[in-house]
Amino acid sequence: MSEQELHPNVEWIAREARRPVVLGAGARERLLDAIREEPLPERPSRVEWFTGRRRVALSPLVGAALAAGLVGIGVLAGRFSNDDGRDRDDRTAVGQPETVATAPSGQLPSNTDTVRVLKFVLVAPQAASVSVVGDFNGWDAKATMMTKTRTGGTWSVTMRIPAGRHLYAFVVDGKQWMADPSAPLAPDDGFGTPNSVALVGGSSS
Amino acid sequence: MLGALLVTLWAAAPAAAQDYESLNRTDQLARLDPGSRSAIESILDSARASGLPTEPLLSKTLEGISKRADNRRIVSKVREVYVALREARLALGANASKDELSAAAGALQAGVPATMLARFRSAHAKSVTVPLVVLADLITRGVPRDTASNTIMQLWQGGAADGDFLGLWRGVERDIVSGAPPAMALMQRAREYPLRAPPAGRAPGNPPQPETTSP
Numbered sequence: 001m002s003e004q005e006l007h008p009n010v011e012w013i014a015r016e017a018r019r020p021v022v023l024g025a026g027a028r029e030r031l032l033d034a035i036r037e038e039p040l041p042e043r044p045s046r047v048e049w050f051t052g053r054r055r056v057a058l059s060p061l062v063g064a065a066l067a068a069g070l071v072g073i074g075v076l077a078g079r080f081s082n083d084d085g086r087d088r089d090d091r092t093a094v095g096q097p098e099t100v101a102t103a104p105s106g107q108l109p110s111n112t113d114t115v116r117v118l119k120f121v122l123v124a125p126q127a128a129s130v131s132v133v134g135d136f137n138g139w140d141a142k143a144t145m146m147t148k149t150r151t152g153g154t155w156s157v158t159m160r161i162p163a164g165r166h167l168y169a170f171v172v173d174g175k176q177w178m179a180d181p182s183a184p185l186a187p188d189d190g191f192g193t194p195n196s197v198a199l200v201g202g203s204s205s
Numbered sequence: 206m207l208g209a210l211l212v213t214l215w216a217a218a219p220a221a222a223q224d225y226e227s228l229n230r231t232d233q234l235a236r237l238d239p240g241s242r243s244a245i246e247s248i249l250d251s252a253r254a255s256g257l258p259t260e261p262l263l264s265k266t267l268e269g270i271s272k273r274a275d276n277r278r279i280v281s282k283v284r285e286v287y288v289a290l291r292e293a294r295l296a297l298g299a300n301a302s303k304d305e306l307s308a309a310a311g312a313l314q315a316g317v318p319a320t321m322l323a324r325f326r327s328a329h330a331k332s333v334t335v336p337l338v339v340l341a342d343l344i345t346r347g348v349p350r351d352t353a354s355n356t357i358m359q360l361w362q363g364g365a366a367d368g369d370f371l372g373l374w375r376g377v378e379r380d381i382v383s384g385a386p387p388a389m390a391l392m393q394r395a396r397e398y399p400l401r402a403p404p405a406g407r408a409p410g411n412p413p414q415p416e417t418t419s420p
Contacts, residue, residue, distance in 0.1 A: 133271060135260065135261075135264035135267075135268075138233060138267050138271075139264070139267040139268045139270070139271035139272075140267075140271065141271060164303065164304045164307075165304040165307050165308055165334055165338065167264065167268070177272065184338055184339060184341075184342035184374055185341075185342045185345045185346060186311055186341065186342075186345070187311050187312075187314040187315040187341050187344075187345055188314065188315075188345070189268065189272075189282075190265075190269075190274075190278070190281075190282035190285065191268065191269055191272040191274045191278070191282070192272075192274075193272060195268075197311075197338050197341075197342070199334065199335060199338060199371075
């Protein structure tokens with residue numbers, strides 16, 4: 001369609017639209033002043049930057065890979081968790097200081113394994129070192145050092161010990177002998193320091 | 206990389222677990238003076254000859270050495286353990302396990318009379334290890350000997366299981382720590398365990414035949 005065919009009214013509108021706009025004096029300054037008066041948008045804090053909602057676009061392939069990775073991590077974590085749980089179950093003991101040993105489960109397992117896993121635990125926040133000594137390590141105070149948890153003052157060590165009745169004690173800072181507060185006491189040892197009794201399940205008794 | 210680490214850890218665990226087996230404990234007897242070492246070896250030989258377990262004797266020796274006890278005291282305590290083991294076997298019978306003998310020896314050292322041990326055995330045939338460990342603990346914590354012996358015996362005759370005795374021990378221990386008189390703590394906790402019919406086994410009143418051992 002050519003211009004000659006346009007309706008007169010349309011031509012008039014087109015002419016008006018093409019005509020240069022002439023701004024009055026000071027219009028530019030007024031516009032800039034108005035902009036300056038507008039408050040600046042607040043810059044988000046770092047925390048808001050991390051916690052704020054945003055859209056993340058993932059291709060289906062990347063999404064599937066991430067999901068598979070998470071499942072893998074879960075499986076590995078489950079395996080480690082089960083290993084730990086097995087330790088606790090196997091600890092048959094009567095005996096451990098706070099613990100679990102606390103937790104001595106109290107029940108002697110019925111299976112007939114001859115070596116079982118036993119976890120010794122002692123709460124000693126002020127101690128610089130703790131070891132467990134007993135008939136299972138020749139009463140050698142340096143043979144089985146316990147490790148301290150990062151938080152609190154809990155010391156622990158896990159050992160594989162033959163099933164049966166065992167006498168043991170803790171040595172704090174290499175010199176102070178003490179019985180396990182969460183295990184049965186053995187009768188007087190004859191040497192002036194108390195011992196505890198661990199009953200490790202699966203014995204022949 | 207992770208797999209290699211896991212394999213390494215997996216392989217290291219059994220090796221560490223066998224440490225106690227590789228301990229050459231008899232070498233540690235060299236830390237005793239010659240006379241004391243000779244006396245200990247003589248006691249060990251006697252135990253071996255009469256079929257008694259030597260582990261508790263060697264353990265007591267090493268315990269004394271580790272606690273820097275006087276050599277003569279170590280010999281004296283090892284001899285006491287030997288005598289207690291012999292007495293325990295007489296009370297429990299020749300078929301008593303090593304753990305039963307050790308527990309019974311501990312009970313004897315705590316003051317339990319040998320006749321009481323024989324009653325435990327005659328009540329029924331299951332292992333007396335746990336009730337005797339608990340009994341020795343209770344006496345050590347201050348429960349009068351007769352009160353502890355009779356209470357544990359009643360539960361034993363009533364069919365209490367190992368878990369019952371350990372549960373009882375935990376409760377009594379907690380109560381004593383909280384300030385309860387030991388005898389009272391035991392009597393009250395014992396009431397929580399209803400007596401059951403004893404399991405089938407050796408008939409009461411039919412104690413084991415005492416073995417004949419050379420003095």
